Amino acid sequence: MSSPAPQAGPSSARTPDLDRFWHPPPPSTARLPALRATLAKVPSPALRISRVAQLDASLLDGELEGILHAPVKAALDGVRPAGARSFEPEFLALLRLAILRMSLWDRGATYGSTLQNLRYRNEGRHAKGLQGAATDSTLSRVQKFAYTLLVVVPPYLHSRLQDQMLTSSWADEPLPRSWFALVDLRRLLKRGARRDDEMIQWRREWKRTGWELLGVAERLSAVLGLANFLVFLYNGRYRTLIDRVLQMRLVYSQRAFVPNVSFEFLNRQLVWEAFTEFLLFLLPLVNMHRLRLRLTKAVSSRASKSTALRLLASALPAPVAGTLGLSSLRSSSSSSNNTGPLAPSDKPHGPLAFLPPHTCPVCYSRSTAPPTHLPSASFADPTLPSASLLHHTGGAGGPAAGDGDTSVKVPYVADCRFACRYCYYCVVGALAKADDEADDAWTCLRCGEEVHGARREEVEPAQDDEEEEEEEDERAGGASADGPEP
Structure with a gap:
């Protein structure tokens, strides 16, 4: 009778499955450390960081330091008594230390x-x-400590040394005679009365040297x-x-990052x-006086033709009406009616239409007007026409009531x-003057019509020359007919 076959244990049953799913690592895996070591020798694309972003970061750090330092300085100025030592460099150093510690x-x-x-x-x-490695190595503790030390200590020492040198007037000390005189100790070891003088001189030279070295x-x-x-x-x-000495480089915290910065305020400011x-460039080119006069005349002319505006002008305060040119609405309306286009007529019907052609209406009106200033050329208004200086000379020829010459000179x-x-x-x-007062035209004093310009008067050729030529021809003809005398 045969014995039963031995049953297979659990380990023997799982062995084929493990052999089927588990494989030993390939031999190429052992070469990974060598490949990583040679990776540093292969050149890679340079990592480009925005220079503007780095400079902006420096400016933001400076602004943060200034914002935090302003109230501390104000508080110290209010507490420190007059003439006492200022502890501002110490507080500034502590502030920088705190900012670097928390950031x-x-x-x-x-930040x-x-x-x-x-x-x-x-x-x-x-x-x-x-x-351009994806993983950036962090700073070591030595780099952080050295960075904090170099950012905080040198500015503090420089500020304190400069204050001490300025207070003690190191810059006013004499210059050393030579560099060997500063390190020459033989003169300091001498005995006698000159030793103290040499020591004082040596200290003064070292103070000036320290100032120059700073x-x-x-x-x-x-x-x-x-x-x-x-x-x-x-x-x-x-x-x-x-950063260059400590080999600390600024890189992006997140390579794939879209900055969510709003430039609305910056655009509005720009x-x-x-x-x-543009306004500062344009305003000097605009004659504001003439513009104001034109606006005033436009408002006045429109108000003179509208009943509603006339009622509104009467209800306005006196300063506002004077600014808008509505205080003398009746006179302006009457003057506008006078200066309007006149009906055609055969003769001029202006205010000075009775003057003869050889008399200038402007000279006549100026000579008959009451005097407003001394009749001297030294007191003449330079803004007036030059003819006002010529009219002081006496002359005849016009129905003028005054002593001035009212005849037309350089006729136009x-x-x-x-x-x-x-x-x-x-x-x-x-x-x-009409152009300065923003008037469209000037009203003629002789005919009352609008004048926009003037031209030189064209003088007709005289008949005297022709008559003389005819007489000479007649004399020449008579002499030839009589013949020579015997």
Whole structure:
């Protein structure tokens, strides 16, 4: 009788399944560390970070520091007694330390960099082939500590040293005679009465040397900062000299990030600034006096023809009516009626139509008017026509009541219907005054019509020359007919 076959255990039953689903790693897996080591030697595309965003981050950090420092400075100025020492550099250093502790140490970026979607990374761990690596290495504690130390301590020491040097007048001390005199200790070890004098002189020279060295350090720092800024504009890697020394580079916190920044306020500000500059350019080109006169005359002429506007003008206060030119509405309406187009007639019917042609109406009206100033050329108004200075000379020839000469000088004729004669200076001055007062035309004093311009009077050729020529011809003909005397 045969014995039963042994049953297979559970381990033996699972072994084929494990053999079917599990395979040992391929031999190429062992080469991964070597490939990672050689990856740094392969050149990769350069990582480009916006230079404008980095500079904006620096400006935002400065604005934040100024906003927090302003109330602290105001409080210190109110508490500090007069003449006491100021602790402003200490408070400023503590403020910078607090800002860096809550921003750089906690998040790896300052507040301004965070607003610009930037953060610091340890650039020393990113070689040529790892510049565009997806994972950025964080800053080490040594870098954070060194950055905080370089940002806080040098400005504080510079401020304190400068205040101490200015207070003690180190800049007024004498210059050292030579650099060897500063380190020459033999004169300081001498005994006698001159030892104290040499020691005082040595201290004064060292003070002046310290002041000069501080100035050299400031200039050297400015030159190095300028050189680093030019290099930053070229490659966009290290924004400040401290970042370059510590190999701290600003990179994007999120590579695929769309900034949700509203430029509505910026656009509105740009529009208003452009509009303001345009107005500042345009307003000097506009004659505001003439524009105001034209508006006043337009309102006055429209009000003189409208009953509603006339009632409104009577209800307005006196200052407002005077500004709008409605205070003398009746007189303006009557003058507008007088200066309107006249009915055609055969003779001029202006206010001075009785004057003869050789008399200038403007000169006559000026000579018969009551005197308003001394009749002297030194007191003459330079804005008046030049003919007013010529009329002080006596002369005959007009029905003028005064002593001035009212005859036409340099005759010009107006472009009115009757071509009235005026002096050149008188008609030009009247037209210029009407243009300054924003009037469309000037009313002729002789015919009462509108005058828009003037031209030189054309003198007809005299008949005397023709008569003389005829007489000469007759004499020549008579002499030839008689013949020569015997």
